């Protein structure tokens with residue numbers, strides 16, 4: 001069995017060694033331009049078109065992240081990047097769930113306990129207790145109730161928050177009110193005081209975080225965008241903050257990354273910026289899942305993390 005690896009920034013040796021340990025029967029090699037030798041599987045992030053274009057015999061292409069929007073966009077721009085008919089798989093959880101729980105929780109508590117406002121007050125040397133928020137009047141809405149959204153929901157429920165989620169299909173998550181489909185989006189948004197975005201970036205969800213949506217939230221709502229920058233209309237966020245529809249936003253992802261030095265988000269007093277670190281790929285856990293998936297495919301079983309290319313996630 002031959003496995004190709006390509007990632008523009010990861011330490012290739014870590015992956016070649018780790019995969020060889022997990023799949024001793026496999027020959028694992030780092031793909032280099034000009035390599036057209038046979039392969040059974042490919043592990044990739046931002047692969048050059050040349051890497052996979054003529055490889056319709058691959059048994060699986062593993063994206064080295066949870067979101068596959070970038071690789072599907074590559075295919076749109078340079079057809080053939082992903083050979084037709086080859087299964088595309090993504091990472092499911094592999095330790096990102098816990099990281100996302102930590103990231104979201106940090107901001108939920110920051111906003112719920114009004115730490116962002118105390119920080120601004122400290123800059124003015126202002127000693128001014130603020131009226132505490134109450135959990136019962138602070139409903140939290142999670143857009144996207146998949147692998148990551150569900151884990152975030154569970155940790156917030158465990159802390160006593162009122163949690164609702166929105167997805168394509170209905171969900172049964174203990175303690176969480178489920179809304180699904182476009183028709184129910186207004187009902188989901190109505191009264192939501194803190195909105196967390198964990199949707200995949202697809203043609204249906206791109207630009208979904210716009211002014212019209214923000215106006216449907218409870219007044220002075222909070223936003224945490226930890227999914228993709230393409231979901232957010234950045235100018236609309238600034239308008240919503242100016243007009244008081246939103247109180248503050250925590251953003252991990254941006255339309256253009258890294259965020260340009262002149263971007264207004266950097267210095268906005270109500271916007272917190274992190275450099276796309278909410279949940280990163282953990283090599284050991286990712287390799288465990290990929291190796292298990294390769295074994296499943298070899299045995300004719302269904303692997304985890306199959307992407308529906310038409311749906312976009």
Ligand SMILES: NC(=O)C1=CN([C@@H]2O[C@H](COP(=O)(O)OP(=O)(O)OC[C@H]3O[C@@H](n4cnc5c(N)ncnc54)[C@H](OP(=O)(O)O)[C@@H]3O)[C@@H](O)[C@H]2O)C=CC1
Pocket residue numbers: 066067068092093096143144145146147148149166167168169170181182198199200201202204205226227228252253276277278279280313
């Ligand atoms: N900032 C960071 O560091 C990271 C960001 N991410 C981002 O998080 C995203 C989510 O990851 P993950 O939870 O694993 O993905 P999943 O595919 O497991 O979950 C996606 C969820 O979104 C819902 N959804 C998709 N399309 C729609 C739609 N049109 N309307 C309503 N709901 C929709 C799905 O509904 P249904 O369940 O009905 O299918 C599902 O509940 C990734 O795509 C990635 O972009 C991921 C990792 C790290």
Ligand SMILES: O=C(O)C(=O)CO
Pocket residue numbers: 064065066067068276277278279280281
């Ligand atoms: O895995 C993903 O999709 C990420 O965004 C990693 O940071």
